[in-house]
Amino acid sequence: MPDAGAYIVLGAALFAVGMVGFLARRNLIVMFLSTEIMLQGVLVNLVGFNRMYAGVDGQVFGLFVLVIAAVEAGLGLGLVVLLFRRKGTLDSEVWATMHG
Amino acid sequence: MTGGLVYLLYVLFAVGGIALYLAMPRTQGAHAKAGLVIGGGAVAGLLALCAQVYMAPHGSNIFYYIFAGVALLAAGRVVTHPNPTYSAVYFALVVLSVAVLLVMQRAEFLAVALVIIYAGAILVTYAFVIMLAQQSGGGSSADQRAREPMLAIIASFVVMGTIAGRVSDLRELPNSPVEVQATADVMDVPLADTPVKDAGNTLSVGRTMFNQYVVVVQLAGLLLLVAMVGAIAVSRKRIPADEHGPPPPPPGEIGRTVPPF
């Protein structure tokens, strides 16, 4: 049976990849997906930690992470669409100025 | 993780970072293949390290390696693929792999919830990628250029590599009660000879959630409600009525009115 440590290392790696995506990609939707990858890393991590203790608290936390992800999907995509409507592009660079 | 192995972990993270850097989209063509090869090597090394350090006493499970590898490589593709639609497809792969990994950790309920919720969420993402990408007429130049990939990779991998090396040093921790109890091999889990009374995961997750975390559940519901209202408010199209089509006729005027369906 895989030990919790393996999951933690995997979670960290996923999180790192997601973070790179968020920082380095310009497309708003890819940035968005990258944050979701970070959440996946968190989820893996939580489940990994869950194995170390009695109970299923880690999994419950994981469910709440899912709630956050759902919220993020709803609101985030709404905002992406709004931004896209304003500038006609998904490039995050065009939002570098402070005024709309 | 002890001694030199930690440095091996750091080295693997660094190699993964290099692979990611190579695969990042660039205007003068990315070295995606090279990145994939090196990244595959890094992932394999990482998994081998895990096998060496964590799995050895318990014996290994091939599914962990497969799906962890798939998840990592797919995640790498999500952030490096110049086409956002492919990013979304790869992300689906990440989600499914992670779901399998969760199942292996006896978190079936969480795994299925993950698939259901992300199926919905990613579906929307797909739809938007498709609509917006089609509207903007093919690949945007923004997708061809990564933004300071080197700095981003260094920052992220240093952070996560360090934390992973530090936190995953779990050998000293005692074996948990859950682990002792859950002796069934992962292969047995989906099969029907699990005792019915050990309804297990779903039941215990539900119990914990609605006993211990009931307030948090309420808060999560509230959060979802707020997000729904916010999303509707944000994405509502504000078009003056007189610009697009005639205004709706006032009630009582002649017009076809029928019950809603």
Added chain:
Amino acid sequence: MLLAFTQLGFSSILALVILGIILGMVAYSIYFERKIAGWVQDRYGPNRVGLPTLVGDLLPEKYGKFHFWGLGQPIADGLKFFLKEDIIPSHVDKPLFLIAPCVSLIVALIGFVVIPWGGQVAIFGQVFNVQVANPDIGLLYILGVGSMGVYGVVLGGWASNNKYSVYGAVRATAQMLSYEIPMGVAIMCVVLTCGQVRLEEIMASQVAGWNVWNLFYHPVAFIILWITMFAETNRTPFDLAECEQELVGGFHTEYSAMKFAMFFLAEYAHMITGCAFLAVLFCGGWDPIPFVRIPLFRPEDTGIIAMLAKMAVLFGKVAFFMFMYMWVRWTVPRFRFDQLMRVAWKGLIPASLGVLAVAIAGLYLGLHRTLWFTLPGNVAVVLVSLWVMSRAKDPVSGREANLPPLTRSPELGVQA
């Protein structure tokens, strides 16, 4: 050797068997689809392709040319799909174009593993579940797999790089998202009533005691789930993703030959799984008659004969629901897209929430398994829905509002 024959082995064999049955059913579903269309439209349907080489040619000449009611048609169709040139248009996104039908078919085919096909069976003193897998979360598994069913459509639509295909994909997405909600809520009623998310336990609860199927506890939920099944499988009247009149072929406009066949297969496989699901959830699964205990069909009957009889009953129900699919297809016209959306958001979701409220109230009062509580509750939900609908006088849609206004002509009365 026999000692090694565990549930795993049994499940593997069962999986292969069921897969075979399903694929066969798919093939002949297409035949029956066309046959039923013929009956509905007062024509013959496929009746030419007999079984010429195997049977037909062996018959004496005096019987004339016997076509076996066209039963060879599916085989001929299949051969045609295999032998046609497999065209990949130059403008498509090749990888995704190839993956899409596979995704579609795979997702459609993996759904059946959690369906309990025939209770339990004892072979050589060992008791097995007649079920490929019995995970903790069987019902949720079906939901999850079902929700992924649209991936193939979306990928195919996008990869085709064709406006019609994209419209089909986008429609499919919106439709899927909308109909997942009433579907989930209707299923929640069953879960609350049975207190289980394992399908086999849900089955067991239906055949226990008075043999009351969930259909009788929650008729409205059953109807809602049934309707959403139509939508989930993109069948008429919900086939907006592929409607020929508007979108040529929708998401599969650019597909041909085997890849098109895979979409086709996937659709029917999905339908079969959905029907089995419906039968298990609401209609007692392998239990032939409600309220009555029949020998051979009791949970404790674990003989191989009993298993086969139970499976036959379940497949009979599946066939009935399949027939319903086809009947509806050739009877009910397609929705317009805004109507489709309104059916989900203003019709099914409120109604399903109402039924869920009834189920919750029953659970709270301890009356969730009593007909005299849940049935009037369902009736009340229907009445309230009807009353609300009769009060609502909205114009049909935003599109309707954009049509030129009706004018009144003194001679002719109201005229468009």
Added chain:
Amino acid sequence: MEIAGAGTLGVLILLLPALGAVAAAALGPRVLKGNSHLPVIFGVGGAAVVALIMLKRVAGVGPEALSTPVIYEWFSAKQGSWFNVELWIDPLTALMMAMVTFVATFVVVYSKEYMRHHDHPERGYERFFAFLGMFVCAMGVLVLGGNFLLLYMGWEAVGLCSYLLIGFYYEKPSAAAAAKKAFLVNRIGDFGFGLGILLIYMTFGHLDYRTVFEAIRLTNAHNADALMSLLNLGSLTEAQELIHTIAARLPYMALLLLCGAIGKSAQFPLYVWLPDAMEGPSPVSALIHAATMVTAGVYMMVRCGLIFAASDTVMLIIAIIGGGTALFAATVALVQTDMKRILAYSTISQLGYMFLGVGVFAASSAIFHLFTHAFFKALLFLGAGSVMHAMGGVIDVRRFGGLKRIMPITFVTMLIGSLALAGFPLFAGFWSKDEIVHHAMMHRPILGIVGLITAALTAFYTFRMMFLAFWGEERVPEGVHAHESGRWILVPLCVLALGAAFAGYVGVHVESGGFLGFLQPDEDMAHPQTAIHHFLSEVTAPFHVEHGAEHVVAAGHAAMGAEHAMATEHVADAVHGGFLAAIAHHWLMYVSALIAIGGILVAYWWYVRKPWIPQLLRSMLPDAYNVLLNKYFVDEGYDKAIVKPLRMGGVTCFRLDEFFIDGVIWLITAIPRFIGFCARSLQGGALQGYGLTMAAGLGIIVVLALLM
């Protein structure tokens, strides 16, 4: 003696208009719109009802009525001593408040129609009513306030309202300029006023009337013991020293306070703002710049009678300023052609009468004149507004004429007002003005004669205006459909006309003997018989008892000794003169009646019968005419003497600031700017840039924390 429920009544008077104003301001733009007058009418009308109830209660108690309810403790400047929000309710307050709210009510009612063009509310309709309500509240604070702080607050608040309302048509440059002018000129006076209050605080350590007045009384009585306990002084010596200090400082306090009064009541030399203030809407002119706010100076002097009457020099200064202003403004009014400006100069002139009255120790007559003046001057302004309304905004009497048939009710009411202003016998102004002239004759005969001349001029210019506007052939400006105003305008005119006709009778008492003897003003201020003088006798007591001149002398204030002696004689005359006074009084009454009638007749002769006479006079005396028409070039003089040098200084300072100080500051700010220039690249604005910075920072922290 205490007045029942005084605190409640006072607070109601303050709150009702304020609430109305707030309602008009808050709900006006969105909810009430064309009905914005409603809350203010109800608020001010309610305040008027409450004020009348208060007047009745005060009158029931009698002249000694005095309540000083403390509403709440306001703030503390030093340990144990609080400035309270307190009221001071006595006959003077009650009378003033009743008059203010009564007139204000009818002005607000009048404005309902006046502030509309063709029955559509003007722009800023709700603003106008909100300001009016605010003004009534501010005036209430001024009059009801029980200490100098509240007095000052109300003083400034009415100034603010006046500013806002003069500048009501702020798109018009002249209105904006007039508003600024009014505000600035008032600032000059208020500066002195504020200094006066500070001096009072410095001297007494308190600002509430009760303590201050009591301290002055004790000073006059040389009661060091009581003063010590009153002011919580350390020792008797200190108290005695304080008595000297107070006695020495009282004239300066009076002079400083006088500055404020001059500014607010538009006396020479600070009168210049009032004629320009006619840029505001007519109801504003009627209410603020005729009836109420401008009389605040007079009210304040009477209220602080103990301070003012302590020094005869100050009283002389007041009398000279008053008499001089009265004559001066009357002469200017002779040649003006703008109806509202004529009335404005007339107001200045009448305010001069009031100052004269105060200056000749006839404070209660001054208040009496204030009272009657409020009615007839408000009436005249409202009438002028009605004419202006009908003439489409034209107010120049040369451009219309013969209106008496077109606007009969306006004409009749204005005629009543004019008769009252001119001092025609039996009308309100006659009684009050006559008393002032009488007292001036008694004390300063020269000023009395000035008063008589002014009375003649007043009668003349008032009826010059009336004859030009209402007699002669019917003429209206082109394109104007002249018409009588509506009910909302005419009802207030009629009510005020009643006041203008009969308000004077509160100051006369019925006495047998002699022609007109049965209607006789009080001449004996120490023991008044008539309603108003009896009512005010306690308040104005400092002016006509032996007002402590000897004590002042005894206190060693030698500089004013000679004056005191003289004043004492006059006071003695006034108090004990009996027979002589009576003769003088009757004689004067006939004379002033004749003068008024004579002035009216001359005006009739010149402007109706022989219009060539004024033309001839103008051509014969062009210089005199020009001087009068240009108001003695006072504004120009101010401009040359004050404004230009100030502006020069301002320009110099500005240049200095711009080139020298700004340069230094620029050099100093160059340092952070340079740092910002260097650090600017960190702030690219892109979200990911910040994210990257954060991640890098996190990386450094993690490496430091976990590996080091």
